[in-house]
Amino acid sequence: ADKIKIGYSCNNFNDTFQTVIEGYARAYAEANGIDYSYSDAGEDVIKQQDQIKVFISEGVDALVVVPVDTSAMDPIIKLAAEAKIPLVFVNRNPFAGLKAEEIPANTYYVGSESIDAGIFQAEYLVKKLGEDAKAGYAILVGMLSNEAAVARTEGNKQVLNKYPGYKLLAEKNGDWQRDQGMSITENWITAFGDELKAILANNDEMALGAIEALEAAKIKDKVIVMGVDLIDDAKVAIKEGRLDASVLQDGKGQGEGGMKIAMQVLAGEKVDPITMIPYVLVTPENIADFE
Amino acid sequence: MEKEKDLLQMVNIEKNFPGVKALKGVNLNVGYGEVHALVGENGAGKSTLMKCLIGLYPVSSGDIYFAGKKIEHYSTAQALTMGISMIHQELSPVLYRPIMENLWLGREPLNRFGLVDHQEMYNKSLRVLQEIELDEDPRTLMVNLTVAKMQMVEIAKAISYDAKLIIMDEPSSALTEHEEQQLFKIIRKLKKQGTSIIYISHRLAEIFEIADKVTVFRDGKNVGTEAIDQLTMDQIITMMIGRTMDEMYPKIPCTIGETILEVKNLSHKKYFHNISFEVRKGEIFGIAGLVGAGRTEVIETIFGMRPKISGEIWINGKLAEINSPMDGIANKMGFLTEDRRATGIFAVLGVDSNIAIPNYDQFLSKIGLVDDRAVTKGCNEFVEKIQIKTPSLKQAIQNLSGGNQQKVLMARWLMTGPDILFLDEPTRGIDVGAKAEIYKLITMLASEGKCIVMVSSELPEILGMSDRIMVMHEGKMTGLLENSSDLTQDTIMRYATGTQDDF
Amino acid sequence: MKHQNRLQEIFTKYGIVFVLIVMIIAMSMIKPSFRTLNNILNILTQCSVYGILALGMTVVIVSKGIDLSVGSILALCAVIAASLGQSSTASTKYFANMAELPIIVPILAGLLIGAICGAINGGLIAFTGIPAFIATLGMMTICRGFAYIYTSGKPVSTLIPSFEFIGQGRLLGIPMPVVIYLGMIIITKILLNNTRFGKRTFAVGGNINAAEVSGVNVKKILLWVYTYMGMCAGVAAIVSTGRMVSAQPGLASGYELTAIASTTIGGTSQSGGIGTVWGAVVGALVLSVMRNGMTILGIQSYLQQIVEGVVIIVAVILDMRKNARKA
């Protein structure tokens, strides 16, 4: 029989972590003799829809999609249903808050709850400073309108709003970029001085930028900084004690998992519509486990 | 109000630009069916007054009465519907659009759906073009016309408004004899129909040929209005420049030396063929011909701006390889181009930069930087030597009068220390006073031993200045004439129209 | 000899059409699936959004202007239109107590917002005289900011079904976005070539002095040029909202450059006064065929960027040769 053909639609390759997930998906495809094609939507919803149409007209047997915008997936779900092929969403959840039976047939999700990353960061902060601490914190937000940015920020606030001693000094978008994380932090240092006790960043890049700024101002030891993703630079920074924590998304679990589920469905197996791959908080204590 | 006897009355008009008082209380009356000439030095305010009249500029103060009514606060569109139209000094075609769209711009005929009626536009255009005897398809793009034809289209356009008053601001500066005569024919016809015309020109001979009355401007004020038959040319010039002028063409005979430039069988793919001539030290060599004869192209090719397909250029007895203006300059050539705006001035830059651009090599300090103080000094020398009127060296050249701009460009080329100077229409659009000064300058240069090649469409200028004259017709040389007192404009015209051909 | 010249002339005049045809033939040979009717409709649908922007941009560039704000205006129109077109079942509603409105309301709202933003651009350019580049650069960040503020950064979704029809329905077998695109092509063509406004736009772009001395109200023309561009952005916003059945404040960022590229590939000159609607369509198709083809061929996305850049440059170089003789 012909090789099985799977199309992988990435939201944006300019996002380091997405290249990691895609790398695992591709490796899985190669190992299992799958005819694999992929595309990059460059964070453009319309472009993603166009590319998926191309995949369908190319006759793929299944689709694996990282949504650009989780709220705009209805047309894509419909396209897949019309073509009668399974559709697996990865990494970003279009069904957040839905029950399993509410999810359209032949549609699946593999990934984590973005909000958890924010919650983990905030809980770790409380653990480090104590519930009664008086502390000002600031949030470096990812690219405006990215679901992950909104949800992670939401998670931070959800936890810290419960503790009256924790005060949100500022939140500002740094577009996932390290240089913006740095410039913003420099200005925060001026604005808040000693009040600033923690910076929670939506990703590691911005956290690393914040660290550069704090170190240049020689106050790194007074401010806790956390990121998300555990990219290589972040691992090193945690080991060196510069970064206080990061939150690992299991890229392998997501990339491989998405492909695996597509294969299982094509093989006729029954699969749960939602597969949660939990986040892991990584700190200097457990960094050794992630080599 | 007493019965109107004039179509137009402009009373005590003032116009201020930021920093400039262009009009300082001007009066102008134009009667019905009258051709009223307006003359004055560059910058006297003629165009400004006309732009006020056509509604392009609001006046700062003063009243305008037109056809018996006081008119104020009107736009150009309103002026056009009131019956005033204008041929502008600066040619302004919409290049990549057809003739007909240029003609009807701003009043395109519509069909019953409210869309532009192309057929109607075409028919109307044909009629108008016929009227001025211009044989072109109205659908031809403007860019494909020669400058002279573009100007004829402008004339056609101004006429097509069926205006009561037509302003013509130097309509003839881009025309030669033939079209000029055609223009005069049209003017006479219009006059017979009762149309009034305001005619602005620096060619005083034209004024005597066509005007009924003349108003002279100086410095934003009118000096006087007279019937043309009450005045002589000298009187007008005196009124214009505020003093008497000695000699228009101050040609002093100077010793003519050895041959410097020799052009042998020069041909261009399209514009001209087989041109041969030589120019000697201290000589002024005139090139005459009708517009479109290819005179400009010959010079541009010698100077390196256009590729030649065959022929040789010898300088000082040596074969010269010239492929770009850089090569031209390296061979000690200078080129005052015919279109000052397009290829001459750097409008927003100062007088100093405008002079110094090809000459910075002369002003380098030891470490290779430009020595601004030396530049200033060098420029000042020329400003004094040829009397450029400018408030300072830093003044943007666009704020100078046309004549002074031309002198700045002269200074630019003189500073390169050229042996051969090409002058293409050196006095186009320049007032008589400035003209005479430029002629003086040219003569002085020749007497300093430079060779001068001068293209001109003004035959008196050619005859008044040249030692020898080459005449061209449609890309061919038809005559190579010694200038002597018995050489007449008619003879030159015969060569220029190809009636006579020595080659 | 004569014959050859004529061929050459046709080639230089329609060079970019040849490029397009060669691209299509090459793709068809490499991948038969490229040739399917479905894929052709795909390609057309894909270029509808920026194709519509390119139409307005043609008018702008003909007037010797530029508009960098169209992507942001599109986003602002889209989120506002979508917020007025939410179905009553939407979980996060913008106007909590509002009944479902007929589709015409969000459509008109989108067009109106687009027109207003465009008019602001036009007004700034016409009345203050600042360069179009700067006016629209400023408006680009301003409109984007408003789109984010309006939505608090969140997408607007769960729209009434009529929106879905706009994005995904068909008329006589042709997808609605393509139908709308065709409609806009015709409107723009008539506007530019058969109305006084169009003729005067050419004049303003070709020689603003000529326009002025002919009594053309240059300021009014400029105002309308950018207003029309804004309305095109409004139309594109409706199409894009229909296609996604939702709207995002981050939508269409960078589309201004795609629109400008399409227009320029199609031979509209940035020096003003020269341009055709067909050129804008062909230019948009070149980009669309290229993107579609590269995705089908599975070309790596970074490489796609490089190829796209090269194609834009080469297409314009080819097109330059056409005008070279006139220069």
Add this chain to the structure above:
Amino acid sequence: MKHQNRLQEIFTKYGIVFVLIVMIIAMSMIKPSFRTLNNILNILTQCSVYGILALGMTVVIVSKGIDLSVGSILALCAVIAASLGQSSTASTKYFANMAELPIIVPILAGLLIGAICGAINGGLIAFTGIPAFIATLGMMTICRGFAYIYTSGKPVSTLIPSFEFIGQGRLLGIPMPVVIYLGMIIITKILLNNTRFGKRTFAVGGNINAAEVSGVNVKKILLWVYTYMGMCAGVAAIVSTGRMVSAQPGLASGYELTAIASTTIGGTSQSGGIGTVWGAVVGALVLSVMRNGMTILGIQSYLQQIVEGVVIIVAVILDMRKNARKA
């Protein structure tokens, strides 16, 4: 009366400097922390990267050009320079067996890559005659594509300590990025005002045909204008890499617009032939002070975008008045 005119003249001539001063005074009164020496150095450091780009952009715009590719060129230079400046302890090394190189190697590499990219821009513009907008738009996506391919989308980090010195070290108490910025200001000022190249650049921008007739090698000038712009991007890349002690392929996207905005706010005219280096510096400072101030005041990001757009437009309108009499 006379006196008042003179004041007005000074105001119109240095309008933008007044805007800057007013902004600074206002900020100082609202937030005393704004006035600290540290914050002043901060502001200067923050504008160093795009400030350096704005210097090159001034030269480009004076020549009547534009360069949209500088952000991408910066990123490409940065990742290549960083990859040659990795310390031996880096976990992911680009050149696995390469010894640590002296800092001069990555610096020269960055400058060279910048110069090459710039020269390609300049070459395209000078020799094919395509508009600068299109040439650099193409190069913008091409260079970005190469930056991603070179890095496979991953950041390049763990650099040798000398890089850190460039980004964070101080010379006589002045942060190194500011020192480099000052150096580039001086170099650009001399280049533009005191060399033949600079004078000719003004001529080319002022009237390209007249420049040609005057024996200026226009093509060569254009080539060097964009090459210099590319080199400025290279310098900015080194500064930015030093500041982050790492480089990302997605770096500096959109910086071209910031650079153009700075230049234009500072009074450099897009119609060519007019511009000053000081203007570019003041323009960059206006943006930097504004961004710094708004962050310190805790203004919401979305709102910041809007304010920034408004400031750009208003600044240029104010500046236009200065040139109004010439128009």
